Amino acid sequence: MPDLLSHAASAYLAKxxxxxxxxxxxxxxxxxxxxxxxxxxxxxxxxxxxxxxxLTAQYFHTPIACxxxxxxxxxxxxxxxxxxxxxxxxxxxxxxxxxDLAQTNLGAGFYYVLWPIYDLPLRxxxxxxxxxxxxxxxxxxxxxxxEKLLKKKKQK
Amino acid sequence: MNALKKPASLNHFLIHRPFWxxxxxxxxxxxxxxxFNASVIEERFFEEQVANHNPDPxxxxxxxxxxxxxxxxxxxxxxxxxGIVRFSTTLNPRPGRYLVILxxxxxxxxxxxxxxxxDHANIILKFGASALALGFLLxxxxxxxxxxxxxxQLTHRKNI
Numbered sequence: 001m002p003d004l005l006s007h008a009a010s011a012y013l014a015k016x017x018x019x020x021x022x023x024x025x026x027x028x029x030x031x032x033x034x035x036x037x038x039x040x041x042x043x044x045x046x047x048x049x050x051x052x053x054x055l056t057a058q059y060f061h062t063p064i065a066c067x068x069x070x071x072x073x074x075x076x077x078x079x080x081x082x083x084x085x086x087x088x089x090x091x092x093x094x095x096x097x098x099x100d101l102a103q104t105n106l107g108a109g110f111y112y113v114l115w116p117i118y119d120l121p122l123r124x125x126x127x128x129x130x131x132x133x134x135x136x137x138x139x140x141x142x143x144x145x146x147e148k149l150l151k152k153k154k155q156k
Numbered sequence: 157m158n159a160l161k162k163p164a165s166l167n168h169f170l171i172h173r174p175f176w177x178x179x180x181x182x183x184x185x186x187x188x189x190x191x192f193n194a195s196v197i198e199e200r201f202f203e204e205q206v207a208n209h210n211p212d213p214x215x216x217x218x219x220x221x222x223x224x225x226x227x228x229x230x231x232x233x234x235x236x237x238x239g240i241v242r243f244s245t246t247l248n249p250r251p252g253r254y255l256v257i258l259x260x261x262x263x264x265x266x267x268x269x270x271x272x273x274x275d276h277a278n279i280i281l282k283f284g285a286s287a288l289a290l291g292f293l294l295x296x297x298x299x300x301x302x303x304x305x306x307x308x309q310l311t312h313r314k315n316i
Binding site: 003004005007026027028029031033034037040044048054055056058059062064065068069071072074075076077078079081082083085086105106107108112115116119129130132133136 | 166177178195200219281285308309
């Protein structure tokens with residue numbers, strides 16, 4: 001997985017590509033960010049706190065588990081905002097899964113993207129997991145630059 | 157007239173039946189966890205971890221935190237099943253610092269012949285960067301999230 005800093009930066013990049021979308025408004029962007037973190041909260045948290053459950057916890061990284069977690073979380077919101085929260089969190093974890101798929105390491109990996117249809121982990125090997133510091137630096141820089149460019153454009 | 161009525165969609169169910177959508181998703185989430193463990197993880201755990209306790213010419217993957225070994229010239233890592241994977245290397249890695257993934261096979265002397273090795277040397281830094289990002293998320297949520305009687309509400313603090 002890329003680190004969460006890169007994932008957060010990817011959310012900012014998406015926001016700056018389509019800034020007029022209401023999902024990226026000040027109110028809902030926090031939930032997009034939350035969605036970007038969602039697949040890793042349990043699956044990687046377990047890796048750090050309860051390493052013996054690492055493999056089982058990868059379930060929370062699968063799209064189907066992310067979808068169910070999103071429904072559960074959205075149901076806690078007030079009626080007027082429930083659907084937008086659902087959309088914002090969903091957009092977030094889709095961004096996360098897309099970014100994760102591009103990264104590879106030695107071994108099978110942990111991304112069971114098509115489970116339960118397909119039981120094996122999948123990936124598109126574009127980036128090496130050990131290169132994460134470079135990926136983080138470049139993604140964060142891109143997010144910062146795009147944020148500044150957008151601000152300049154707004155001022156004009 | 158009822159036949160012409162629009163069928164209830166997920167959106168409709170989520171908006172009008174929050175308790176049941178939450179309850180059903182929580183139940184399926186839990187059942188899915190059990191099914192995932194039975195259908196994927198038990199088999200993988202056996203293939204990658206438990207099977208590596210015995211010498212086998214078939215290459216397999218091993219991963220864990222690198223430690224120095226009591227056997228001179230060797231390094232070792234403890235896998236999730238509690239098995240100790242011992243291997244020698246000409247490079248001099250720093251034990252206790254990082255996660256190592258090995259591809260290799262266990263020889264008759266119970267040491268591992270390494271075919272490929274991947275050192276995740278900056279794993280502490282990676283977790284640190286992630287913790288920083290998590291802190292940022294919590295701060296962002298604190299700015300927008302409010303608890304009301306009818307549920308959570310997103311409002312920017314300045315607007316309250």
